[in-house]
Amino acid sequence: MAEHLTASTLADLNRPAGPALGTSDLRRSPAAHLAPLFAAAEVTGPNSVALREVPFLTMVGLRVAPDSDSADRVEARLGTQLPARCGDVGIGTGCSVLWLGPDEFLVVTTASSAEFTARLVQAIGTEPGSAVDLSANRTTFELTGRAARDVLEKGCPLDLHPRAFAVGSAYVTQLGPVPIILWKTGPETYEIYPRASFADYLGRWLLDAMAEFRALELL
Amino acid sequence: MILISCPNCGPRDETEFHYGGQAHVAYPDDPSALTDEEWGRYLFYRENPKGLFAERWVHSGGCRKWFNAVRDTATYRIAAVYRIGETRSVPSLASGETRPTRPAASDQSLPGGAK
Ligand SMILES: [Zn+2]
Numbered sequence: 001m002a003e004h005l006t007a008s009t010l011a012d013l014n015r016p017a018g019p020a021l022g023t024s025d026l027r028r029s030p031a032a033h034l035a036p037l038f039a040a041a042e043v044t045g046p047n048s049v050a051l052r053e054v055p056f057l058t059m060v061g062l063r064v065a066p067d068s069d070s071a072d073r074v075e076a077r078l079g080t081q082l083p084a085r086c087g088d089v090g091i092g093t094g095c096s097v098l099w100l101g102p103d104e105f106l107v108v109t110t111a112s113s114a115e116f117t118a119r120l121v122q123a124i125g126t127e128p129g130s131a132v133d134l135s136a137n138r139t140t141f142e143l144t145g146r147a148a149r150d151v152l153e154k155g156c157p158l159d160l161h162p163r164a165f166a167v168g169s170a171y172v173t174q175l176g177p178v179p180i181i182l183w184k185t186g187p188e189t190y191e192i193y194p195r196a197s198f199a200d201y202l203g204r205w206l207l208d209a210m211a212e213f214r215a216l217e218l219l
Numbered sequence: 220m221i222l223i224s225c226p227n228c229g230p231r232d233e234t235e236f237h238y239g240g241q242a243h244v245a246y247p248d249d250p251s252a253l254t255d256e257e258w259g260r261y262l263f264y265r266e267n268p269k270g271l272f273a274e275r276w277v278h279s280g281g282c283r284k285w286f287n288a289v290r291d292t293a294t295y296r297i298a299a300v301y302r303i304g305e306t307r308s309v310p311s312l313a314s315g316e317t318r319p320t321r322p323a324a325s326d327q328s329l330p331g332g333a334k
Pocket of ligand 1: 225226227228229278281282283284
């Protein structure tokens with residue numbers, strides 16, 4: 001299956017770069033070619049579930065030791081404390097900070113990546129630590145609906161029951177064989193961050209996992 | 220499948236982890252002073268006990284941090300986990316010691332052994 005390698009796409013790639021064609025015209029999200037399939041797979045009713053890609057979120061990988069001076073400055077810039085425990089997410093000023101490890105965090109925002117990263121680099125200064133723009137590393141899938149948890153439970157080893165997986169928490173885990181970050185942003189809303197190179201596979205994996213609820217809808 | 224309790228993340232499936240061999244193998248103070256045999260022993264010779272064994276694991280599918288675990292090589296029960304740099308929480312255990320030792324009743328580092 002290679003919908004993304006259509007004749008028109010190849011023609012686009014072969015088009016000589018003129019002044020009218022900027023990088024924003026060339027930028028294509030890792031699962032853009034699956035958008036029609038995602039839209040067609042939406043299930044309504046008691047087993048509702050829907051999938052979409054949220055393209056081009058800014059993600060900054062942050063390495064800094066908590067309780068250091070640089071962490072204090074980074075926290076001032078972010079507008080939140082760095083999350084201290086596995087699963088915690090800090091909600092800052094226009095950004096969210098996900099716990100990936102004791103000294104590793106992922107900052108997610110819709111702000112301009114270059115500017116946002118530069119401010120964090122400046123906050124760390126010359127002390128140990130790093131802030132790196134990782135926006136192109138991952139894409140975002142948003143899975144919503146009453147059956148969203150059932151879909152995820154087909155391939156996620158975490159306990160996704162609400163008593164163990166609270167709204168607002170995020171974990172590094174797997175979906176099928178794909179390493180992901182899973183962030184529960186609402187009672188029936190999950191953000192899934194796979195690496196870009198896994199986006200096509202994971203998108204199709206999710207479509208397959210959603211299919212049974214489509215069948216129930218037709219009964 | 221066993222559950223391994225990461226000191227940072229709590230109990231997770233074994234498939235999220237990778238094994239790093241015997242723990243507490245000290246790097247030689249002056250490697251260049253070692254004979255070939257001593258260097259070979261440092262590089263390649265490890266304990267292989269039946270019973271409790273202190274070993275390194277990395278939570279590659281989670282927080283990506285290394286830690287130590289005391290595992291019974293016969294039953295796969297993990298008696299204790301502790302961070303790199305922390306003193307081991309089974310005090311009497313020497314690495315490779317084979318004397319059977321039951322984990323303390325208060326040790327809740329692992330909810331289950333082999334499933
Ligand atoms: Zn961990």
